Amino acid sequence: MILRTVFALVVSVIALPAWAEVNIQEVRSDGGFTAWLVEDHSIPFTALELRFRGGAVLDEPGKKGATNLMVGLLEEGAGDLDARGFATATESLAARFSYSVSDDFVSISAEFLTENADQAVALLRDSLVAPRFDEEAVERVRQQVISGITSDQKSPRDLASQALRRLIYGDHPYAQSKDGTLESVSALTRADLVTAHQNALVQDRLYIAAVGDITPDQLSALMDKLFIGLPKSGPALPGPAQLNFPGGAHVENFETPQSVVLFAQPGMDREDPDFFAAYILDLILGGGGFESRLMTEVREKRGLTYGVYSYLVDKASAQLWMGSVASGNDRVGQAIEVIREEWQKLAELGVSETELANAKTYLTGAYPLRFDGNSTIANIMVSMQTDNMPIDYIATRNDKVNAVTLEDVNRVAKRLLDPQALTFVVVGQPKGLMAN
Structure with missing residues (x-):
C-alpha cells in the first residue's frame, strides 16, 4: 500500500511543460532491438511503451476476436503466477501495466519505480513471453468480452460503426470488429489463444519507447531481457483494403x-x-x-x-x-x-x-x-x-x-x-x- 501511494505521488508530479525540447536518443541492444529514449533522472520513475504491428487483423479465418481475447489475458496469470498472484505481485511493486489491441496494433504500457525496475521487468516479461491462459481466467475474460459485444448491439453508435465497416471495407479484416462476434468468441479455444499470441507478439514488428530514469545501457539490457524468447516473425499482414464509398x-x-x-x-x-x-x-x-x-x-x-x-x-x-x-x-x-x-x-x-x-x-x-x-x-x-x-x-x-x-x-x-x-x-x- 505504501509503495502504491508513493508511485501515485510520483506520477502525479510528472508534468513537464518545460520540455520544449525533447532530446530523443536511439538505443540498440545486443539482441538487435531498437528503442527511442528520453532520459530524465530527476524522478526515480520510468515509462515504457511497446507496440506490435498487426493487431486484430491477424485473427485467422473464423477466429475473429482471438487477438482481443488473448491480449485481455496477458495480465491474467503468467509464468508461475495465476491471475490473483500476478495482480498481487504487480501491486506490491507499485508497477502499472496495461494491454490493449486495435485493428493494427497490440499496445503495452508499463510504468515502474527505479528501485523495483528489475522485478517489474521480470513480471512484464512473463506476461509477454509466458502467459498462462488458465481455463478459469479464459472463461472469465471471455464472458467480459461477450458482455461488451452484447452491449454494443444496443448502442446506436456501435451499430453505426459496425455498419460503416461492413459497407466500406467489404471482405477486408477491417470490416469486422476486433472484439469478434458472439459466435466466434464463444467458440475460441485455448489453442486459438496460443496461436494468436504467437502471431501477434513478434520481434520484427515491435516498436519501443522509454522515458524517465533509465540510461541507454540499462534500456539496452532491458530490451534483451524482455523480448528474447518471443517469436522472431509472424504471418503476413493483410494488404491494402479495397474501399467502397457509394455516397x-x-x-x-x-x-x-x-x-x-x-x-x-x-x-x-x-x-x-x-x-x-x-x-x-x-x-x-x-x-x-x-x-x-x-x-x-x-x-x-x-x-x-x-x-x-x-x-x-x-x-x-x-x-x-x-x-x-x-x-x-x-x-x-x-x-x-x-x-x-x-x-x-x-x-x-x-x-x-x-x-x-x-x-x-x-x-x-x-x-x-x-x-x-x-x-x-x-x-x-x-x-x-x-x-x-x-x-x-x-x-x-x-x-x-x-x-x-x-x-x-x-x-x-x-x-x-x-x-x-x-x-x-x-x-x-x-x-x-x-x-x-
Missing part, C-alpha cells in the same frame, strides 16, 4: 429518439507531402471544436445537434476522412444536407487567410501541451516510429505546420474533398430517409 445515406433502423450518423470518404496517407495541409483543412472543417465550420453551421446557426466533428483516419491498410453527428430523427436529414453542403463549399471555394492563420496558431500553440508526462511522451514517441516519422519530428513539427500556405490548403481541398463519395451511415428512425 448517399444508408439507414439502419433502430428504435431511438435520436439518430446517430457516421460519415466517411477517402482520406490521406500520413506520409503524403500534403498531409499537413489536409490536417489543417480538417481542423477548419470539423476538427476544431466550436470554431469549425461544421459546428458553426450545424449547431450554432441551426441548432441541429450538440456536436459534429470530422477527423482524418490513417490505418495501416486504409486512409479515411471521417466524421460523426447525432440529431433528432426529425432533423437528422437536414443535418446531413448541411454537412454535404459544407463539404461541397469547402471543395469549391477553399478557406480564408483568417481561418488558416487561426488554425496554425491553435495547432502550434497546443502542441507543446501534449508533452505533460513520461507516459504521454513515450506514447508519442512510439507513435512517431509506427508512423515512420524522423527522430527530430518533435522539433520540426510546428515548422511544418507554419510552412503550409493558403494555396496548399485550397489545392488539397480541391484534390481531396469529394462530396459524391461522402457516405453516411444512419442508425435510428430518421424521417425522410429510407432504410437500405
Whole structure:
C-alpha cells in the first residue's frame, strides 16, 4: 500500500511543460532491438511503451476476436503466477501495466519505480513471453468480452460503426470488429489463444519507447531481457483494403429518439507531402471544436445537434476522412444536407487567410501541451516510429505546420474533398430517409 501511494505521488508530479525540447536518443541492444529514449533522472520513475504491428487483423479465418481475447489475458496469470498472484505481485511493486489491441496494433504500457525496475521487468516479461491462459481466467475474460459485444448491439453508435465497416471495407479484416462476434468468441479455444499470441507478439514488428530514469545501457539490457524468447516473425499482414464509398445515406433502423450518423470518404496517407495541409483543412472543417465550420453551421446557426466533428483516419491498410453527428430523427436529414453542403463549399471555394492563420496558431500553440508526462511522451514517441516519422519530428513539427500556405490548403481541398463519395451511415428512425 505504501509503495502504491508513493508511485501515485510520483506520477502525479510528472508534468513537464518545460520540455520544449525533447532530446530523443536511439538505443540498440545486443539482441538487435531498437528503442527511442528520453532520459530524465530527476524522478526515480520510468515509462515504457511497446507496440506490435498487426493487431486484430491477424485473427485467422473464423477466429475473429482471438487477438482481443488473448491480449485481455496477458495480465491474467503468467509464468508461475495465476491471475490473483500476478495482480498481487504487480501491486506490491507499485508497477502499472496495461494491454490493449486495435485493428493494427497490440499496445503495452508499463510504468515502474527505479528501485523495483528489475522485478517489474521480470513480471512484464512473463506476461509477454509466458502467459498462462488458465481455463478459469479464459472463461472469465471471455464472458467480459461477450458482455461488451452484447452491449454494443444496443448502442446506436456501435451499430453505426459496425455498419460503416461492413459497407466500406467489404471482405477486408477491417470490416469486422476486433472484439469478434458472439459466435466466434464463444467458440475460441485455448489453442486459438496460443496461436494468436504467437502471431501477434513478434520481434520484427515491435516498436519501443522509454522515458524517465533509465540510461541507454540499462534500456539496452532491458530490451534483451524482455523480448528474447518471443517469436522472431509472424504471418503476413493483410494488404491494402479495397474501399467502397457509394455516397448517399444508408439507414439502419433502430428504435431511438435520436439518430446517430457516421460519415466517411477517402482520406490521406500520413506520409503524403500534403498531409499537413489536409490536417489543417480538417481542423477548419470539423476538427476544431466550436470554431469549425461544421459546428458553426450545424449547431450554432441551426441548432441541429450538440456536436459534429470530422477527423482524418490513417490505418495501416486504409486512409479515411471521417466524421460523426447525432440529431433528432426529425432533423437528422437536414443535418446531413448541411454537412454535404459544407463539404461541397469547402471543395469549391477553399478557406480564408483568417481561418488558416487561426488554425496554425491553435495547432502550434497546443502542441507543446501534449508533452505533460513520461507516459504521454513515450506514447508519442512510439507513435512517431509506427508512423515512420524522423527522430527530430518533435522539433520540426510546428515548422511544418507554419510552412503550409493558403494555396496548399485550397489545392488539397480541391484534390481531396469529394462530396459524391461522402457516405453516411444512419442508425435510428430518421424521417425522410429510407432504410437500405
